[in-house]
Amino acid sequence: MVHVHASSFGQQVTLDIKNGRLVDVLDEIQKQTGYEFLYNNSLINKQKRVTIKANHKNFKEVLQEFLSERNLTYELNLNTVLIMAKVGSPQVASSTAVFLQRRRITGVVSDTKGAPLESVTVSVKGTTIGTKTDAQGQFALEIEDQHKVLQFSLVGFQSFERNISASNQLKITLEPAVSDLEEAVVVAYGKQRKISVVGAISSVSPQQLKTPVAKISSALAGQMAGVVTVQGSGEPGSATSFWIRGVSSFAGGTGPLVLVDGIERPMDLVDPEDVESFSVLKDATATAVYGVRGANGIVIITTKRGKKSVKPSINALVERGILEPVVLPKLANAAQWLDYYNDINFEASGKAPLTQEEINKYVNKVDPDVYPNVDWMQEIFKKRTSNERLNVNVTGGGDFIKYYVSFLYEREWDLSASKNIEL
The missing domain is CATH 2.170.130.10 (TonB-dependent receptor, plug domain)
Known part of the structure; x- marks a missing residue:
C-alpha cells in the first residue's frame, strides 16, 4: 500500500509507504524530484517490499536507506539515477551482464529543409524510455539490445519510426503534417x-x-x-x-x-x-x-493557377442535373371558380347568375370549346426540367510561364414549355 502525504519537486521528498513495491517507491520519488531512474527490471522486481516514512527528507538519504539493506546502490548523473547491485553481492553478476548490454544512441533530427528541430520526443517503442532533442536537434539515449524501434514525434510533423541498427549515430528527417492547423x-x-x-x-x-x-x-x-x-x-x-x-x-x-x-x-x-x-x-x-x-x-x-514545370494536363467534366419545382400554386378549376362566382353574386343580389346545369357542362366537358376546363399550370409548366454543363480545362507550365485555360458550355431548360437558355 502506498500513501503520499504531499508532493514537492527538487531534493526533498515526503513519503509514507507501507509494504509497497520497490518500483512504486522509485516512481513516487521520480514524480516528486523529476529525476529519472534507470534499472534492470529483473533486479528490482525480485526485491522484498518496502516500508518507509520520510517527511521533507533529502531524497539521497531516502534512497540510501532502503537500497543499502537490499545490497543495492545508485549513481547520480545529471537528472538520471542508475540503480545497480553492489560490487561483491550475489546479484552483481547478473547486473553487470545487463549493463554490458546497454549502448548509447545519439543523433540529429531535422525537417525537410535541413533545419534542426527542438523538443522532438524520442522514445523506445513499447517502453517508457525516452528523451527530447535540444536546440540543435541533437539527442542521446541509452538502450538495451532487446530494444528494436525508436519513435520520433513532434506537433506539426508526421510521426516517424526507425529500426535500431548497429550504427550508434542517427540522422532523422521529419515530414510536415498536413492538417487543419495549416x-x-x-x-x-x-x-x-x-x-x-x-x-x-x-x-x-x-x-x-x-x-x-x-x-x-x-x-x-x-x-x-x-x-x-x-x-x-x-x-x-x-x-x-x-x-x-x-x-x-x-x-x-x-x-x-x-x-x-x-x-x-x-x-x-x-x-x-x-x-x-x-x-x-x-x-x-x-x-x-x-x-x-x-x-x-x-x-x-x-x-486556379497553372503549375511551374508541369506537363500539360487536360481535364473534362460533363454534368447533367434534374430540376423540379418545389411548390406550385393550386388553382381552382372551371367548376370551382363558377361555384365561387355564383356564391359571391348570390350574397350581393340574392340571385345566382348560373344554374347548376350550366356548371355541370364544364365538369362533364360536353363541349370543350364552349365550356373549357383547362389546367393552365399543366399546360404552361413542365413537371421537371434539366440543365447540363461541360467544362474543359488545360493546365501546366514551363520554367518561365504557368497557364490555366478553361472553357465552359452551359445549357438550362426552363420549366415553361418552350423557354431555355444557353451560355
Missing part, C-alpha cells in the same frame, strides 16, 4: 492560417461548390453561417440573391462586394470548376481595406 483562408490583406484568424470569416471548399446547379450563387445555400440566400425566380440563368448578416442598407446596394482574383466582377460568371478558394469576410475584416465598399461584406474568390 489550412489558409484568403482575407482582404492576404492569406492567414485558419487557426490564427480572429475575424468573422467563413470559407467554402471548392468541392462544396461542385453541385449540379447553373450558378455559384445557387450552390451557396446552406453552406455558411450568417449568409442568407434567396432565389426569387426559377427563370433559366437567374442568379440567387444573397446577403451577409442581413440587409445593412435601405437606400444603397444590399449585396456584398465580389472580388475575383482582386477584380470586381459578377460571381456567377465564374465556373465552380475554376475556383481554388472561396472566402466570405463578414465584419471589420471586410472594411479594413475596402472601406464602405465592404459594408455589406466581401466575397473573395481565387481561381
